[in-house]
Amino acid sequence: MSDVIENLVRPNIRRLKPYHSARQDFLSGVLLDANENSLGTTAPTDGIALNRYPDPFQRVLRERLAVLNGVSPDEVFVGVGSDEVIDLLVRIFCEPGQDNVILAEPTYGMYRVAAEIQNVEVRSVLLTDDFQPDVPALIGAVNDRTKLIFACSPNNPTANTLHREDILALAGVRAVVVVDEAYWDFSSAPSLVAKIREMPNLVVMRTLSKAWGLAGIRLGYAVADAAIVQWLMKVKPPYNINALTASAALRALDNQKRKDEFVRNILVERAWLSEQLSAIPAVRMVFPSETNFLLVRCTDARRVYRTLAEQGIIVRDRSMEPKLENCLRVTVGTHEQNVRLIDAMRTIEP
Ligand SMILES: Cc1ncc(COP(=O)(O)O)c(C=O)c1O
The missing domain is CATH 3.90.1150.10 (Aspartate Aminotransferase, domain 1)
Structure with missing residues (x-):
């Protein structure tokens, strides 16, 4: 399947030589590599070294989120809110003007906005009258330019959980299936995180913005096959998660x-x-x-x-x-x- 995923990635992203940042190799020592202010910071905060660039791999935070979700750290990607994850997925997989994404609407508006910013066609398949995915119509909307299918469960704004078997019915589709579990903490349904090893084209998104009460720090994450996480790591801005956000997130995760x-x-x-x-x-x-x-x-x-x-x-x-x-x-x-x-x-x- 990692071959299938690789073939879904835009050719220019496959070829891309990512930015190599100073802190990928060394996080401590006599740090004279990144043109920071070695003397200190003008905004001292809780002992966090704000004069230093943060860890580009978010090693401690990903480790912690991996434990929380029962996966390994290389199956976790951390973004500036789930919104950054959505945007990166569109940019990794969708060739502007050629590829398409499929949405089960009405749903969260950022999937459409992220696609439209990239000039990527949105194929909208309406939810049924009881707000469930219309699986035959979703599968019927897939063509050889389909890269992503977004399913939000529980869904915003309809507030219901999508039937699990309907989402799993998309496992065989040659596209990445993105399940947004932003509201999962408030639902009684089991998470799909446990399915990522059976379904290597599955990305499950989570956020600290809702139940954890941290919308202000902008931290969302994706749990997926390590191959997908690697593509996300390749294209993300080098220091996307800032030190204050990472610190607040770690403290919150200790306060479950x-x-x-x-x-x-x-x-x-x-x-x-x-x-x-x-x-x-x-x-x-x-x-x-x-x-x-x-x-x-x-x-x-x-x-x-x-x-x-x-x-x-x-x-x-x-x-x-x-x-x-x-x-x-x-x-x-x-x-x-x-x-x-x-x-x-x-x-x-x-
Ligand atoms: C379904 C859904 N996903 C994602 C988000 C945004 O999450 P984040 O704050 O992590 O960007 C929202 C915000 O309302 C949402 O409703």
Whole structure:
């Protein structure tokens, strides 16, 4: 399969001689190789050597994420958010103006944006009415220029988990299957990380932006066959993960208990919010959620959106997306925020 993956990679990326950075070979010693400020830093922070370039291979962090996911460090790639992983995958595999990616829409918007920035064709296959992948249509959309198929599970913005067997049905496709598990911590479904050794064309993306409460540090990662990780390492900017981000991520990963507490609280709030919203006249239905947000079908989404905004409550209007007529996406907040939302919603005429 690594041959198959290699053949999917753009020829110029196969030929590329990557940038060789100073810190790949030596992380300590008398460091006079990288034109840093050897005297120190103007922003001393927690003993982190901010005057030094960070480890380009993120050795400690990848080791830690590998343990967390039960894989080996060479099966982990770390990006500036999952958004960087998405962008790099498109740039590694898709020849602008020639190749295509397949999306199961409505879904997270960055897959399309990353492809369109690269002038890569997006083949959109709508989810079924119960927001599941239309497997025959997805496979039917594949041609010999298809490089990536994105599946987001649990899916943003529909909030449901995609059927595992539907994703696994793509194993035989000659393309890379990217499964985005950004919201996995909030779901009851098993992760697909365990499948990467059976399915060498599978990339599972995770992020610290959601359950771990670290959207501000920009850290996402991919778990995949080492061959795919090597391609990602080859094209990434040499020092993509900065020292502050790496340090915060490592401290967070030692604090898994706090993450689990957050998840438990969010699940309690999600159930409460869902029940309350369902009883509101301006709400037609609240979709089941396996995420930290709710998809809410209103009688008039635009009007609800505007009325909430006037009261300083900001939600996301998804009503222009296919199959999401009159739908708003609402993040589960603190209990106080959720009460404010419900109070505001009660004042809106149906
Ligand atoms: C499905 C999905 N994937 C990825 C991301 C972005 O993750 P990151 O913050 O790691 O770039 C989001 C953010 O909303 C998302 O909804």
